[in-house]
Amino acid sequence: MRLARHGTAGTESPLISGADGVWRDLRPVVIDLTPDTLPTVLDGVDVDALPVVESPGRFGPPLTGIGKIACIGLNYRQHAAETGAAVPDEPIVFLKTPDTVVGPDDEVLIPRLSLKTDYEVELAVVIGREARYLPDEAAAAACVAGYTISNDVSEREFQLERGGQWDKGKNCETFNPLGPWLLTADEVPDPQALGLRLSVNGEPRQDGDTSDMIFGVHHLIRYLSHFMVLRPGDVINTGTPAGVALGRPGLPYLRAGDVVDVEIDGLGRQRQIFGQA
Helix, strand or coil: CCCEEEECCCCEEEEECCCCEEEEECCCCCCCCCCCCCCHHHHHCHHHCEECCCCCCECCCCCCCCCCEEECCCCCCCHHCCCCCCCCCCCCCECCCCCHEEECCCCCCCCCCCCCCCCCCCEEEEEECCCCCCCCCCHHHHHEEEEEEECCEEEHHHHHHHCCHHHHHHCCCEEEEEECCCEEEHCCCCCCCCEEEECCEEEEEEEEEEHHHHHCCCHEEEEHHHCCCCCCCCEEEECCCCCCHHCCCCCCCCCCEEEEEEEECCCEEEEEEECCC
């Protein structure tokens, strides 16, 4: 199944699409897709009995009311190499606030005084059941609701040159476009076999594969569950492949007016026009 939300920002309505690819109105089942209603939808819905939505409007984030976003840094071998960083022995973890989340095609704002706003295509995992001290990766796999696309937008000067933790460069407003839809876990037999691509103004910048991850999706869920409780609706941004501006001296950072296209196999596409805060 594909799960999504469409409509104007803040008033989105839930959608579902089954094997026929037709979008249908999910409101007869749940008012919206939230951490509370997600388990109900995952338990099973008679998709064919729902009203057809002929022309969905703007896609918003596929879930509202997200509790937390756990992010993984330097999780692709080629990305670590391009930045001159050692391959980490354990996952590098930081948090992104849920209020950074916007729709997949919404405007992203470059912060005031920013000179190094960067892009990061990432596979995002949405948790479907509580994950707490998981014993192994099989238990972790059972906790996945599905997968979607995240652009983990980052301001590198704020992140790396202003002291303290990475959070300053990761939590600027609009810095986490998410969607367009959530593809349920049963539709993704191997999350370590997905291509990820990103371009800026039509120029390819990132072209990677989740097989290059240092720590795989299920390893990350098990690992994180020993440091925090993961609950339905929580999101994990699993890291970005090579090709970011940070890793390529001379490659320009993002400026107002730039158009960023983001794509992951089976998960759809995003397009953001960058503006100025």
